[in-house]
Amino acid sequence: ILPHSLRADRSRRCLRSRVVSRLDVQVVPTVPIAGQKTGTSGLRKQTSVLVEEPKFVCNWIQSLFDCLGDELRGKTLILGGDGRYYNKIAAQTVIRMAAANAVARVIVGKDCVMSTPAVSACIIQRKAFGGIIMTASHNPGGINGDWGVKYNTKSGSPATEVLLDRVYERTLNIDQYRTLDLPSDVDTSSLGETSFDGGNFVVEVISSTDDHANVLRGCFDFNKLKSFIAREDFSLCYDGMNAAGGLCADAVLVGELGAAQATVINSLPLEDFGGGHPDPNLTYAKELLEIMDPSQNPSAPDLGAASDGDGDRNMILGKGFFVTPSDSLAVIADYAERAIPFFKDGVRGLARSMPTSGAVDRVAAARGLNLYETPTGWKYFGNLMDAGMLSICGEESFGIGSNHIREKDGLWAVLAWLSILAYRNEGTPTGELVGVEQIVREHWAKYGRNLYLRYDYENVESEGAESMMDYLTSLEENPPTELPGGFVIKSLDEFSYVDPVDKSKAEKQGIRVLFENGSRLVVRLSGTGSAGATIRIYLEYYETDQDRQSVETTSAMQPLVDVALLLTKVGEFSGRDGPTVIT
Ligand code: G6P
Ligand code: ZN
Secondary structure: OOOOHHHHHHHHOOOOEEEEOOOOEEEEEOOOOOOOOOEOOEEEEEHHHHHHOOHHHHHHHHHHHHHHHHHHOOOEEEEEEOOOOOHHHHHHHHHHHHHHOOOOEEEEEHHHOEOHHHHHHHHHHOOOOEEEEEOOOOOOOOOOOEEEEEEEOOOOOEOOHHHHHHHHHHHOOOOEEEEEOOOOOOOOOOOEEEEEHHHOEEEEEEOOOHHHHHHHHHHOOHHHHHHHHOOOOOOEEEEOOOOHHHHHHHHHHHOOOOOOHHHEEOOOOOOOHHHOOOOOOOOOOHHHHHHHOOOOOOOOOOEEEEEOOOOOEEEEEEOOEEEOHHHHHHHHHHHHHHHOHHHOOOOOOEEEEOOOOOHHHHHHHHHOOOEEEEOOOOHHHHHHHHOOOOOEEEEOOOEEEEOOOOOOOHHHHHHHHHHHHHHHOOOOOOOOOOOHHHHHHHHHHHHOEEEEEEEEEEEEOHHHHHHHHHHHHHOOOOOOOOOHHHOOEEEEEEOOEEOOOOOOEEOOOOEEEEEOOOOEEEEEEOOOOOOOEEEEEEEEEEEOOOOHHHOOHHHHHHHHHHHHHHHHOHHHHHOOOOOOEEO
């Protein structure tokens, strides 16, 4: 456990100021390296590839700097990461290359750790030019796992497709990179500044969590949350999954809101995430699920939560009860104006990625708010937020957030749920706490329930997966009419999106099938893997009958699953008997 690293940090602040006399810039020849195209959320690679080819990182970073161009000169960059293996090595590369490319200051999280939401918060608070985040998000880490890197712009948002495409083009013809010859690595283990060349280049090591905590303090009523957490009949468990999100959860929940030290488990970032898969879902957050299951743990807490490697994803659980991310988004959207001070003057608009269930659409309709349906990936929300059109958004992939920063934010979602619980329990007597499950059931009773399942076929042959998508696209012309279980296709199309702000277009964003009975089927290929292809099939069924809302999801959805398997021919195309993961 890493209790109050923050306090220790504060006392050691500002003690270091090493001066290096001049910048010895080196121009190193290189050749293009294959496989540098970014996916949904940055560049991802098996770590072993980088260990064998250290220029992999140099080539991509120089391509990025080349595309940022002269504007980068004299500016400040934030550098963070999820704590995985190779980040410390890559951080030294980034620092040297930043100096050699005329960046004036690199602000790096202590030990090179800073979650994705924390970097976004830091860019905004410190008015930085941009940020580099070393993360492969929820993919396992270590020498046998993955490594990754992404770039966020000065608004705090992930870089746009336009910039990332240009960076990729550049990686295809790069012939040199610029770096610095330094006698030793820059110390990132203690807070303070290292100054080079009479202050022309500075590396500043800051707390991994302070900026993020400051932003969150401005969104929520911390005093109210503190009193709620102190209730005798309430308890909470947060699983940091040995990654970056755990640090900030520890600093805020324990350090500021007075939760017991044991509230945050696995809070210390480890280079291999303790051997775990830092993805907060029903498959990988086993430890938390056991803690939250009353049949295994009679004193199961009332609220359970977990975040992923880089702290942007979240999972919310009640006592023995799973809240789907799509439902979580809808509930937060519904309560926001009443329960979260940041929205007291009103919510401006709501958004979800296309595969996310339509639960939030019903909240938007009831509250007279605009609802935007975007492609998968957080980068599509940023423009809407900057234009003042969007306040709260989310994705089925366990990401929820708001316009307080420009990334999804695991801890924000947990504080939003705490705020809803605190609001809903104002005045409830001790022992009669209204819990997570009741709040969700009340929501279903009011709006209907969007039952939801996702089938993932991981690491299948790319060729088969692409052929399946081609096949499904070809059905657009002539959709099948004979389907079992009385399912009738209302529409079948390939989703594309025109950004309402800058009019940029994103095409080939997955196949969408709507049925006459209100059910929906979506198929797309994952953009976050590092090898092969992952086919995702998303299934949704809308139920208004309150008695039937309690049925078990898997059995209720079986008829739709049968149709999906038949329609997509996924077994044939993937060569698999069944999915790798069902969430
Ligand atoms: C990352 C992005 C999310 C996106 C998700 C989709 O986590 O940050 O915005 O929803 O990837 O992943 P996929 O594997 O389905 O492309
Ligand atoms: Zn993530």
